[in-house]
Amino acid sequence: MTTSTLDGQQLQAQLQELQATALKAIAEIETLDTLEQQRIHYLGKKGELSKILGTMGKLPAGDRPTIGTLANTLKETLQTALEQQRHKLQAAQIQAQLEAETLDVTMPGYFRPQGHIHPLNSTMDRILDIFVGLGYTVDDGPEMETDYYNFEALNTPADHPARDMQDTFYLPDGNLLRTHTSSVQIRHMELNDPPIRIVAPGRCYRRDNEDATHAAVFHQIEILAIDQGLTFTDLKGTVKAFLAELFGDVPIRFRASYFPFTEPSAEVDVQWKGRWLEVLGCGMVDPQVLKNVGYDPDLYTGFAAGFGVERFAMVLHQIDDIRRFYTSDLRFLNQF
Known part of the structure; x- marks a missing residue:
């Protein structure tokens, strides 16, 4: 009888490590472009989560439902973290633009005399x-x-x-x-x-x-x-x-x-x-x-x-x- 090269505990540990690493990386992102790159890196078709789930075929049949549930929970957690970071970055971008374009209404205006039709x-x-x-x-x-x-x-x-x-x-x-x-x-x-x-x-x-x-x-x-x-x-x-x-x-x-x-x-x-x-x-x-x-x-x-x-x-x-x-x-x- 052959033995599996991977058991449920090992795959569960990989999912937990991926969650910790991804959440830390997402929290440190400072631009929207980088955020999109990280989304693809972790949740894309060829991303880290897909790579781990690709090994589920080597699990015993009894472990697969548990690992599947954990994977879905991890995906939802990362999507929520990405969305929250997106809103945070967009708000920061708008605030920076507002500060850069602030108009001091207390400053005296520039006088520009009106012209006349010739x-x-x-x-x-x-x-x-x-x-x-x-x-x-x-x-x-x-x-x-x-x-x-x-x-x-x-x-x-x-x-x-x-x-x-x-x-x-x-x-x-x-x-x-x-x-x-x-x-x-x-x-x-x-x-x-x-x-x-x-x-x-x-x-x-x-x-x-x-x-x-x-x-x-x-x-x-x-x-x-x-x-x-x-x-x-x-x-x-x-x-x-x-x-x-x-x-x-x-x-x-x-x-x-x-x-x-x-x-x-x-x-x-x-x-x-x-x-x-x-x-x-x-x-x-x-x-x-x-x-x-x-x-x-x-x-x-x-x-x-x-x-x-x-x-x-x-x-x-x-x-x-x-x-x-x-x-x-x-x-x-x-x-x-």
């Missing part, structure tokens, strides 16, 4: 709000343009005298800095079918001599409406509604003018502080411009208008020199 930005926002309220959608485009979008598509070929009024900054690759946001209208019409109602704000550039009313860099807003049956009456009504919202009930007059991309065209003045001020140019979109973007001028008509944001801001805020907008003088900006 008068040009506030004027532009106010104007855009008016046109959005009239059903227009805001669109924009690149400040660096091609000659086609800035001039050719707007009925201003290379030999057109109107280019002299919009001399600009040309780049080595043949592109240029746009002289108006009218180029946005062309880009929008190429990608969209009528009806169209857009308002296009943005920065523009012209090679101009700077003085109290002129700058080489300025901001412009243009509107465009394309639909069937639009007339100059619709243009006048839109312009009057816009100016009334911006300036109030002031006299308005339209003067015949010329732009290469509108026909007929007009300049618009408002009577402000006892004198007439020119505030914008407008007109019906030239049929050739409609053809350039693939629209049928026999089916669609449209109107456009454009104006400088700086001029409106100067009138609304009674500013005497356009250059004040660009000098970043806090004595000037703090007024707004």
